[in-house]
Amino acid sequence: MRADVTVRPLVESDLPEADRIVRVAFGTFLGMPDPSRFMGDAAFAHTRWHADPSAVLAAEHAGKLIGSNFATNWGSFGFFGPLTIEPEYWNRGVAQQLLAPTMEIFHRWGNRHLGLYTFATSPKHMALYQKFGFWPRDLVANVAKPLQQPTNSSVPDTTLFARAKPGDRLQLLAACREVTDAIFAGLDVQREVRAVVDQKLGDTVLVWDGSKLAAFAVCHTGPGSEAGSGVCYMKFAATRPGPRAQQNFARLLDAVEAYGRSVGAQKATAGVNLARREAFQAMIAAGFRAESQGVAMETGDVSSGYNRAGVYILDDWR
Ligand SMILES: CC(C)(COP(=O)(O)OP(=O)(O)OC[C@H]1O[C@@H](n2cnc3c(N)ncnc32)[C@H](O)[C@@H]1OP(=O)(O)O)[C@@H](O)C(=O)NCCC(=O)NCCS
Numbered sequence: 001m002r003a004d005v006t007v008r009p010l011v012e013s014d015l016p017e018a019d020r021i022v023r024v025a026f027g028t029f030l031g032m033p034d035p036s037r038f039m040g041d042a043a044f045a046h047t048r049w050h051a052d053p054s055a056v057l058a059a060e061h062a063g064k065l066i067g068s069n070f071a072t073n074w075g076s077f078g079f080f081g082p083l084t085i086e087p088e089y090w091n092r093g094v095a096q097q098l099l100a101p102t103m104e105i106f107h108r109w110g111n112r113h114l115g116l117y118t119f120a121t122s123p124k125h126m127a128l129y130q131k132f133g134f135w136p137r138d139l140v141a142n143v144a145k146p147l148q149q150p151t152n153s154s155v156p157d158t159t160l161f162a163r164a165k166p167g168d169r170l171q172l173l174a175a176c177r178e179v180t181d182a183i184f185a186g187l188d189v190q191r192e193v194r195a196v197v198d199q200k201l202g203d204t205v206l207v208w209d210g211s212k213l214a215a216f217a218v219c220h221t222g223p224g225s226e227a228g229s230g231v232c233y234m235k236f237a238a239t240r241p242g243p244r245a246q247q248n249f250a251r252l253l254d255a256v257e258a259y260g261r262s263v264g265a266q267k268a269t270a271g272v273n274l275a276r277r278e279a280f281q282a283m284i285a286a287g288f289r290a291e292s293q294g295v296a297m298e299t300g301d302v303s304s305g306y307n308r309a310g311v312y313i314l315d316d317w318r
Pocket of ligand 1: 025026029081082083084085086089090091092093094095096097117118119123124125127128
């Protein structure tokens with residue numbers, strides 16, 4: 001029977017319960033012995049809500065929080081997740097009642113392309129998202145590489161966003177936007193860069209070609225971030241297109257590894273859509289291996305979005 005649900009904005013006092021539901025929903029779906037331990041000390045609910053509280057919806061039943069969905073605005077591109085429902089309410093239409101207003105948020109933002117990441121093996125997930133215009137596209141590999149002990153080696157021509165003078169930060173955000181805009185017009189991840197510095201979740205590694213920004217990676221690291229303890233997770237990375245893209249992407253990976261080691265991370269992780277074949281091959285060449293994979297579901301057709309050969313972007317929309 002369909003559950004009678006109220007959908008409303010998620011407020012700060014909901015966060016502990018929303019975080020618990022995120023863990024038990026995924027942990028239950030994955031068959032973990034203790035579902036509440038899903039993701040260890042990494043977190044999504046707090047980081048994403050603080051990045052943009054107006055982008056998070058709550059489903060309430062009889063005065064009780066039973067699910068939530070987090071939308072993300074990257075300018076011309078939008079995605080949602082984690083979408084999670086308390087397991088005892090599964091298959092009662094709650095996710096659909098959260099997704100309808102989520103689509104209205106995207107409409108308001110005016111994103112011209114939308115996506116999500118999900119379990120490639122789940123017919124239920126496929127069917128649910130198809131109702132809202134998302135179709136399965138490419139596999140996404142979640143890759144990882146062990147990092148050696150800290151060394152003093154630094155990569156030339158790299159800087160960190162959090163070390164920049166506050167007065168220089170607007171210019172750096174504009175430089176990041178110039179790089180992403182050159183790949184997909186209007187793509188802008190400044191919310192991610194700001195969230196990391198404002199919430200102290202890690203840092204954004206910047207790689208320079210003279211005075212021009214060649215590449216950047218928004219890295220989460222440590223407990224309470226989307227990475228968790230001992231991990232340096234590239235939530236988003238992009239390299240300026242052009243003849244030096246491949247070389248600059250390799251420099252970016254070196255710089256991220258150096259940053260990860262400097263903060264004591266034992267492994268670097270990232271997501272890469274397999275349509276971005278050169279980027280994936282470069283990750284493999286740099287010593288990364290796929291740990292798991294999922295599927296990107298997207299609106300539009302195969303030519304829309306930025307998942308195509310030659311694009312040096314890392315992200316996974318989880
Ligand atoms: C995935 C999840 C969010 C779905 O929430 P939910 O409230 O159970 O979903 P709903 O009931 O709104 O919708 C499921 C729909 O899929 C349909 N469905 C299920 N299995 C199906 C199948 N094999 N083929 C076709 N349709 C199927 C259901 O019939 C239902 O549609 P209907 O209402 O028209 O009958 C929830 O199960 C969850 O929290 N899972 C764990 C976390 C997770 O995986 N999150 C999503 C990550 S991308």
